[in-house]
Amino acid sequence: MKISEIMKQIEEFAPLGLALSWDNSGLQIGDLNSEVENVYITLDVTSTAVQKALENGCQLILSHHPLIFQQLKNITNPLYLEIIKNNLSLISLHTNLDVAEKSVNHSLAQKLGLEVLGSLSSETGATNYIIVVYCPLEEAEKIMHSAWNAGAGKIGNYYNCANKQESEGYYKASENAKPYKDSGIEGHIAETCLQFCCESFHLNDVLAAIRQNHPYETPLIYHYEVANPNPAYGLGLICKYNAEINLQDLAILVKERLNCPQVKLWTASFDLHKNINRIAICGGSGSSLISAAQKTADVLITGDISYHGFLESKIPLIDAGHFYTEYPALQLLADFVNKLQLHPFIMPQNEHLYTQHLLII
Ligand SMILES: [Zn+2]
Structure with missing residues (x-):
């Protein structure tokens, strides 16, 4: 290959x-x-x-x-x-690979025998867009498929997503214009308004595919950035262990499953024998996720925690090292x-x- x-x-x-x-x-x-x-x-x-x-x-x-x-x-x-x-x-x-749908952290979860509940943070290097396009009713299917094939319309576990609304387009053509199907100098056309979500890395391909398949001389296509992230991607994961496990046993399990010579366990004054429910994980350097983990998890498993990172954390931390959490x-x-x-x-x-x-x- x-x-x-x-x-x-x-x-x-x-x-x-x-x-x-x-x-x-x-x-x-x-x-x-x-x-x-x-x-x-x-x-x-x-x-x-x-x-x-x-x-x-x-x-x-x-x-x-x-x-x-x-x-x-x-x-x-x-x-x-x-x-x-x-x-x-x-x-x-x-x-x-840290933030992908099947990420470094999914491998870590699998190695630790944890069930993944969702992303810990929505941070990725991509931004999200909504693309809006108006086209004649009879061309909507073709345009939808061209946008999907170019990468639009993926949300979490779903693909080929779109929103379709009936619309009516009005126009007045100038002298050199070539209106759709010779529909006259002035008029209106039964249209469909299509909307797709799209990540920044697919945006140019999707816009090009829509333009290529659109029958109008000058199609109305616009896009704008939105804050809503795709839940399939993100940094770190929230997981659970499908049996009762306390903080001390979890630290031992991490050490054994990752085959590392030592783990550092910051107890944050928690009882070592208290059961742990929600487990945040981030392979490599996960210090930047301590505050996100504090909001939603009972413990964070990661690597590269600094002295002050330990001292300031209000939840227990298990530092198994950058290498062992990414291996x-x-x-x-x-x-x-x-x-x-x-x-x-x-x-x-x-x-x-x-x-x-x-x-x-
Ligand atoms: Zn790394």
């Missing part, structure tokens, strides 16, 4: 337009025409990861953390050169690769640089 086709499939799996503004997800190194059969999956792009990719006959490295974050002025970094010299390609799926996402990437009928190779936990060189003493 060509890299270009993989990039197309990524737009279905974890659209790059969902990535947060500071991020650099997507194709980092590589030729869109390169053929791929074997894919090496790693959290971080290190020289060990490159070596292992080559040993396993991979043509593509698929990482969660991007290698290239800032603008480059030259390419002298030996790691970049090693990737280029060996004709490897590199794709990183970072914050787009389960590699299986999600492997499932995606399998679906493309390519061969995934996941870098084992104990071969990642972080677990090899960090000692807990």
Whole structure:
């Protein structure tokens, strides 16, 4: 499969337009025409990861953390050169995978045996639009399908959504105009008003598809930004454990299921033996979600909590570390690769640089 086709499939799996503004997800190194059969999956792009990719006959490295974050002025970094010299390609799926419909956090929930109730925060890198288009009654179906096929009308678990209202359009044509079906210089047409929701990363495609399929010389199409987010996307999740579990046992479960050497448990003066109901999770660095979690959850499981983050939290926090809370996402990437009928190779936990060189003493 060509890299270009993989990039197309990524737009279905974890659209790059969902990535947060500071991020650099997507194709980092590589030729869109390169053929791929074997894919090496790693959290971080290190020289060990490159070596292992080559040993396993991979043509593509698929990482969660991007290698290239800032603008480059030259390419002298030996790691970049090693990737280029060996004709490897590199794709990183970072914050787009954090907020996607099947995200890093869904993998974490699955690993912890938690049932997902919904998103913890609606934050994504995308904005939401309503598109309004007026067309003749008999053309409505065609236009609806063109908009849906281009990506409009997806809300949570539903797709091909639209709103259709009867309308009447009035016009007066100028000398050079070409009115619809020669309906005269002045008149009115039985119209339909169609409305679609659409994410920013589909907006241009949808507008182009509607224009292409619209029969008017100058169709009336407008769009405006709305605050209502798509519930399918968001940062962090609210979950529950389908049995009674107290705070202490939950911390032990996290440590065991994620295979991490230690977890930090901030009790926030809660009773360790009190049952926990609503569990907020965020793989990686979830400090920014503590206040959202406080409003709706009994505990937050994440990584990278700072000293003051612990002290200021009013709910218990379980910090299992950035690496261990994100590692389960590699299986999600492997499932995606399998679906493309390519061969995934996941870098084992104990071969990642972080677990090899960090000692807990
Ligand atoms: Zn991370």
